[in-house]
Amino acid sequence: MANSVSIRDLSLSFGAVTVLKDLNLDIHDGEFLVLLGSSGCGKSTLLNCIAGLLEPTEGQIYIKDRNVTWEEPKDRGIGMVFQSYALYPQMTVEKNLSFGLQVAKMPKPDIDKRVARASEILQIGPLLKRKPAELSGGQRQRVAIGRALVRDVDVFLFDEPLSNLDAKLRSELRVEIKRLHQQLKNTMIYVTHDQIEALTLADRIAIMKSGVIQQLDDPIVIYNRPKNLFVAGFIGSPSMNFLRGEISEVDGRPVFTTHGVNFSLAGYQASEPLSAGRKVVLGARPEHIAIDSDVMGGEAHEAVVDIEEPMGADNLLWLKHAGHLMSVRIGGARRYAPGSRVRMAFDMSMASLFDAETEDRI
Amino acid sequence: MANISTLNTTAAGLDAVSGRLGSGPSGARPRKVLSQRNIILYGLLIVAALYYLLPLYVMIVTSMKGMPEIRLGNIFSPPMEITFEPWAKAWASACTGLNCDGLSRGFWNSVRILVPSVVVSIAVASVSGYALANWRFKGSDVFFSILIVGAFIPYQVMIYPIVILLRELGIYGTLTGLIIVHTIFGMPILTLLFRNYFTSLPEELFKAARIDGAGFWQIFLRIMLPMSLPIFVVAMILQVTGIWNDFLFGVVFTRPDSYPMTVQLNNIVNSVQGVKEYNVNMAATLLTGAVPLIVYFVSGRLFVRGIAAGAVKG
Amino acid sequence: MSTRATASAQPGIGAGSGSSSSSGSRAATRRPNQLFRNLNSKIASIPMILVAVCVFLGGTLWTVVYSFTNSKLLPRSSFVGLDQYYRLWDAPRWVISIQNLAIYGVLSLIFSLAIGFLLAALMDQKIRFENTFRTIFLYPFALSFIVTGLVWQWILNPEYGVQSIVRSLGWSTFTFDPLYDSSIVIYGVLIAGLWQGTGLVMCLMLAGLRGIDEDIWKASRVDGIPMWRTYLFIVIPMMRPVFITTLVIIASGIVKVYDLVVAQTSGGPGIASEVPAKYVYDYMFQAQNLGQGFAASTMMLLTVAIIVVPWAYLEFGGKKRG
Numbered sequence: 002m003a004n005s006v007s008i009r010d011l012s013l014s015f016g017a018v019t020v021l022k023d024l025n026l027d028i029h030d031g032e033f034l035v036l037l038g039s040s041g042c043g044k045s046t047l048l049n050c051i052a053g054l055l056e057p058t059e060g061q062i063y064i065k066d067r068n069v070t071w072e073e074p075k076d077r078g079i080g081m082v083f084q085s086y087a088l089y090p091q092m093t094v095e096k097n098l099s100f101g102l103q104v105a106k107m108p109k110p111d112i113d114k115r116v117a118r119a120s121e122i123l124q125i126g127p128l129l130k131r132k133p134a135e136l137s138g139g140q141r142q143r144v145a146i147g148r149a150l151v152r153d154v155d156v157f158l159f160d161e162p163l164s165n166l167d168a169k170l171r172s173e174l175r176v177e178i179k180r181l182h183q184q185l186k187n188t189m190i191y192v193t194h195d196q197i198e199a200l201t202l203a204d205r206i207a208i209m210k211s212g213v214i215q216q217l218d219d220p221i222v223i224y225n226r227p228k229n230l231f232v233a234g235f236i237g238s239p240s241m242n243f244l245r246g247e248i249s250e251v252d253g254r255p256v257f258t259t260h261g262v263n264f265s266l267a268g269y270q271a272s273e274p275l276s277a278g279r280k281v282v283l284g285a286r287p288e289h290i291a292i293d294s295d296v297m298g299g300e301a302h303e304a305v306v307d308i309e310e311p312m313g314a315d316n317l318l319w320l321k322h323a324g325h326l327m328s329v330r331i332g333g334a335r336r337y338a339p340g341s342r343v344r345m346a347f348d349m350s351m352a353s354l355f356d357a358e359t360e361d362r363i
Numbered sequence: 364m365a366n367i368s369t370l371n372t373t374a375a376g377l378d379a380v381s382g383r384l385g386s387g388p389s390g391a392r393p394r395k396v397l398s399q400r401n402i403i404l405y406g407l408l409i410v411a412a413l414y415y416l417l418p419l420y421v422m423i424v425t426s427m428k429g430m431p432e433i434r435l436g437n438i439f440s441p442p443m444e445i446t447f448e449p450w451a452k453a454w455a456s457a458c459t460g461l462n463c464d465g466l467s468r469g470f471w472n473s474v475r476i477l478v479p480s481v482v483v484s485i486a487v488a489s490v491s492g493y494a495l496a497n498w499r500f501k502g503s504d505v506f507f508s509i510l511i512v513g514a515f516i517p518y519q520v521m522i523y524p525i526v527i528l529l530r531e532l533g534i535y536g537t538l539t540g541l542i543i544v545h546t547i548f549g550m551p552i553l554t555l556l557f558r559n560y561f562t563s564l565p566e567e568l569f570k571a572a573r574i575d576g577a578g579f580w581q582i583f584l585r586i587m588l589p590m591s592l593p594i595f596v597v598a599m600i601l602q603v604t605g606i607w608n609d610f611l612f613g614v615v616f617t618r619p620d621s622y623p624m625t626v627q628l629n630n631i632v633n634s635v636q637g638v639k640e641y642n643v644n645m646a647a648t649l650l651t652g653a654v655p656l657i658v659y660f661v662s663g664r665l666f667v668r669g670i671a672a673g674a675v676k677g
Numbered sequence: 678m679s680t681r682a683t684a685s686a687q688p689g690i691g692a693g694s695g696s697s698s699s700s701g702s703r704a705a706t707r708r709p710n711q712l713f714r715n716l717n718s719k720i721a722s723i724p725m726i727l728v729a730v731c732v733f734l735g736g737t738l739w740t741v742v743y744s745f746t747n748s749k750l751l752p753r754s755s756f757v758g759l760d761q762y763y764r765l766w767d768a769p770r771w772v773i774s775i776q777n778l779a780i781y782g783v784l785s786l787i788f789s790l791a792i793g794f795l796l797a798a799l800m801d802q803k804i805r806f807e808n809t810f811r812t813i814f815l816y817p818f819a820l821s822f823i824v825t826g827l828v829w830q831w832i833l834n835p836e837y838g839v840q841s842i843v844r845s846l847g848w849s850t851f852t853f854d855p856l857y858d859s860s861i862v863i864y865g866v867l868i869a870g871l872w873q874g875t876g877l878v879m880c881l882m883l884a885g886l887r888g889i890d891e892d893i894w895k896a897s898r899v900d901g902i903p904m905w906r907t908y909l910f911i912v913i914p915m916m917r918p919v920f921i922t923t924l925v926i927i928a929s930g931i932v933k934v935y936d937l938v939v940a941q942t943s944g945g946p947g948i949a950s951e952v953p954a955k956y957v958y959d960y961m962f963q964a965q966n967l968g969q970g971f972a973a974s975t976m977m978l979l980t981v982a983i984i985v986v987p988w989a990y991l992e993f994g995g996k997k998r999g
Contacts (some may be wrong), residue, residue: 404804408796408799408800408810411796411814412813414872415814415817415876418828418872419816422828422831425831437845438838491722493721494721494725498715498717506729506730507725509730510725510728512733512985513729513732515925515929515981515985516981517933517954517977519935519957520975520977521733523752523961524732524739525732550725578717604819607821608820608824609821610823611935611936611958614962615958625821625936629940632827633943641837644831651821652824655819655820655821656816656819656820659815659819663808663812666819667811667880
């Protein structure tokens, strides 16, 4: 697969503050890549570097195999959609769409053709004569996408485009962006702090922390096989349960021991030998803990229900067991009163083990 | 005085409760216009307002009296016989030590100084402010800091070097020279004003325009300017009043035949020759103050915003 | 399924070892010459740079340097050390100027802050006609010092002004002629200066008061704290930055006082109302004694520095902003 955008050893620092550090990233042609992270992790900075709005301190950026590190944003073959829409307030929607083409001195008939096509794809035809102030948030964001669309570029950059919208509109536009990607098949790079957006939209997600990509993978892989403790804790809501403990050996098989209780590790696919005495963290998502009737044979432990949080489709139980508080997701119809005793077991095939020192997956 | 408002609201709260219970009087609580608090409050404000209005009143009535009446009466009494002769004389034939053209010469000189100075100073400062807000380069903030610190340096410290500079350029004493001086000394405050304004505009707008391929001047002219009308009005108010009211630069950087109105006014009033004609003096003073006063009364809130922006952000 | 994805992840994150397919255009480029980046911005900033460096920085240094010469009609570079400064401080006119500036400055600061704050506090009581009152209090600020000086010269005129009116009311020994009494002439100037400038202080203070969280007032009312106490112990301390900024603005304005004195008293009677700024102008452009002018203006610079530097240090020192 050809690469649409390649980033080589990119670093960026403002004075003593390093925002990006030796970053490498290849984005395939037609791929939808999401840069995910909490604020200040450098994801927007990286996007601005790709757009040419920030100059890197070190490193190179290639778009379509062309080195664009020092080129002007307009010459890079990119379109960008911003969180605040950034529509020019004094221009009509039509002017907003055509401004860039006018600046590039494109002949008028061509401009009209491009604007017509974009407004058809985004269904903003009736809005063309209006000013941005007369549009709703969703309409504005559609126009903002249109402005990237008319430029007929290879790479679309989205900088938290849905963060200013309310929850309902956000999920509607999310679907629209996904449909747009399926229709246009452009490369899209999408920055967000919203993990639901990332999981639903992305072909691949790059999770960032302090200017370093922690894991770059398929959403499902990121969810099920997080590479380190940070990724595991960042993705998933309610978040993964973490139990600190160590590996010990019972009957020649490795088990996970915490507060004197042993959990069998049968079914866990370890990439390294599980030597006894190693300090580890066991991570299990709320839906990967079985209780009562879900426990499929093997060992089970007894726990006490602390709090119940019914959420409609699901029911979240907080269980107390051996000094740990764990959340368990069960069907919405199954109810437990606080204080009731349940049998519980981890689904070790879906669990994660991390080294307590390096915090990397074992 | 202090407690009364507290008491009033407590009473209002009680009234509302009893009204809802149906046991007390219902309907709106009668407002006490002449409460003790209001008398003190408005009393103080009105006394202060009278003090501030007094000089304006004195100027107006004096300028409409004849000299005999001034010698007899007191300065606060309204004119018995209204005359506009002092105004005519102040405008057309009052004498300074040098000429007897009245203020009209100074007025037109001031207009000739004002218009280009306002335009040039605002044009230069708005572009500088835009460059500082959106296109910062290495060292730009250092120059800006020097500029802002410079705003506090007394003019007297820099005036002579500027005289030499303009003399070397052959424009000392010319209109061009004075325009440059006004541009220089207007620069700190105006640049600050524009820089802060352009910084307050969403940065993403600027980024979007860059992605669209617009350059330095295109973004300034087509994106920023159409959004900045209010700040330009504020800057204009600031400069029109400032330049019109200037005295020092007028004295130092112009020749007597092109003195601005303020200098001309001072020369008329404080001229030692002849009999003092107080009515003409006050008419001349009013005429000179008229331009900034009109600007002030017309612009209202924007004037306040201008001086506040200029002052507080300093 | 999961294995496929894991495998595909490797080339992406692994230091670019994987896909170096096309080599021709992939060569790393070097950073272009920094001088020409952002060139338009640099060109557009030339006037600002020239003013900052040549006029403000260069001009100030020039004046300070030449204050150590014995320049008379024209600047000369024959250095005489501190001679000009000795002569300056020996001149009675300069000493009076400094005394006047001190009296005018201190009183002007105290009164304009007090009156300005009082008016602002009155204006902040949700009064009717707020706009009218503000327009009245602020209009003098739109007028020039020349106009201000001339009006008050007329009002304080002993033959026709305040003094004669009070006398005509029956108090025939009443004396109030600051403009002709050299011991109090500076107070006459002060009255005019306050009239012109307090409106601005009121506006700044009002902006400060309006910036205070409404909840503070609600809280103090619920707690039953009298209003004057709330002002004194809660609001004024909260407005410290506004007070300091206002103080610096008034103070650096006071040092520049020139036109007002020229118009109202011409420095008289005698030299009783002289101020430093006038001293500088007179020596530079009338007495043709440039060296004295430079020395005097350097002293003015020093005065401003004493006011501004500590403030700038408090305000901007330490914390950096981007």
